[in-house]
Structures are given as C-alpha cells and as structure tokens.
Amino acid sequence: MTAVVVALGLAVLLLAVLVAGLLRSHAEILKALHELGAGLELDKSRAEPVPVTVEGVTAPRRTGALNVPDSVSGETLDGEVLALSLLGQDTMIAFLSSGCTTCQEFWKAFRQDPPLPPGARLVVVTRGPDDESPSALAQRRPAEVPLLMSEETWEAFGVPGSPYFVYVDGSGELVGEGSGASWQQVLDLMAQSRADALARRRGNGGVREARDDAALRDAGIVPDHPSLWESA
Numbered sequence: 058m059t060a061v062v063v064a065l066g067l068a069v070l071l072l073a074v075l076v077a078g079l080l081r082s083h084a085e086i087l088k089a090l091h092e093l094g095a096g097l098e099l100d101k102s103r104a105e106p107v108p109v110t111v112e113g114v115t116a117p118r119r120t121g122a123l124n125v126p127d128s129v130s131g132e133t134l135d136g137e138v139l140a141l142s143l144l145g146q147d148t149m150i151a152f153l154s155s156g157c158t159t160c161q162e163f164w165k166a167f168r169q170d171p172p173l174p175p176g177a178r179l180v181v182v183t184r185g186p187d188d189e190s191p192s193a194l195a196q197r198r199p200a201e202v203p204l205l206m207s208e209e210t211w212e213a214f215g216v217p218g219s220p221y222f223v224y225v226d227g228s229g230e231l232v233g234e235g236s237g238a239s240w241q242q243v244l245d246l247m248a249q250s251r252a253d254a255l256a257r258r259r260g261n262g263g264v265r266e267a268r269d270d271a272a273l274r275d276a277g278i279v280p281d282h283p284s285l286w287e288s289a
Contacts, residue, residue: 131207147177155193167199
C-alpha cells in the first residue's frame, strides 16, 4: 500500500512539473509573438480586433507630414549620377534592398513588366553603394525600370525599412505610402490612397467655394451685383 501511495505521489509530481513547463513555454511563445507584432491586438476603444504588423512587412507611418523633394537622385549601377524630377508625372518609388527577403518578390515582379496606375512610372531606390551589393543588384534589377542607389533619398522620405513604397503625383504631393507582401497588395493600397486623395481634394474645393461665397456676401457682392457683369 505504501508503495502505491509513493508511486501516485511521484506521478502527480511529474505531471505538475510537465504542466509548469508547458505553461512557461506557452508564455514565452506568446511574448515572442507579441514582440514580433504577429496576430491581432484588441483596440479597446472599438472593442474589435484590428490587424497589426505582419512579420517581414514594414508598417506604414502613422504620424507627421512629409515635405516631398522635387526630384530624386542617386548613383546608377553604371557609376553615373542620375536625377529624376517628381513633377509632371505620377511616380511610384519602390524602396528595396538586395538582401531583403521580402523584397525578392518585388524584384521578380518588376522584371516582368509590372502593372502600374495609369500614367505612372516606377522607380526603384536602394540604399547607397556602401550599404548594398552592386553585384547582387545587377542580378536583380529590372531592365526597363530606373534603379538609383541613394541614401539621401531614403532619408528625404524617412523610409522606415524595406520594402516600402511611396506614390507621388505629378504636382509633387505624396498621395500614398506603405508596404505589402506582394505587388498586387501595394497596387491595391495605392489605388485606395489615390481615391482618398481625390475625395479630399473635391471636399476641399467645396469648402473653398463656400468660403469665397461667404466673403463676397460679406462685401455686399451678390450674384446680380453690377461688378460681376462689367466687361474687361
């Protein structure tokens, strides 16, 4: 009888050790996933799950306005210095790296005549020659897409990491920015950003028109005022 009690005690002790080990392992896994930003977090203000950063994909910036430069410049793989104006044509800038794992999907897509928003062009910008492998870039670069090595451009746009994309319209305004795991995801992101920017512009136009009408009324100028019908 004593032997049975001792055996049961040892079994219970062993099970307790195993359970404690499993709980500790589970806690460490959850902590590691939380640090990587995987899974979902609960936005308590809305009481519903919201997506967080996917591992390997850089999250878009959430705050601050960016002063977009009029042009981007950098060194080509041929050793030349090239400057490209950002005015007059919509430009999608892809910030990639030769050693970035997630970037490989985009290098491959760009070598296959990638689709772009109507009227837009694509420019690839990597970090400077000191931080990149020119030989690796030579193997990856698309034949029909300009590629610049420019640390200054990364700093000018405050790029948080690669891959990252910014969309600048022909007026020099930053319309959209962000990242994704595929080229189609990036195109969808930029299409939404362009639509939002157009909606904002239309809304701002209505606000300006209402403000101008109010100023004219305050000055005593109504639709049938003689000054509005005077010939030049």
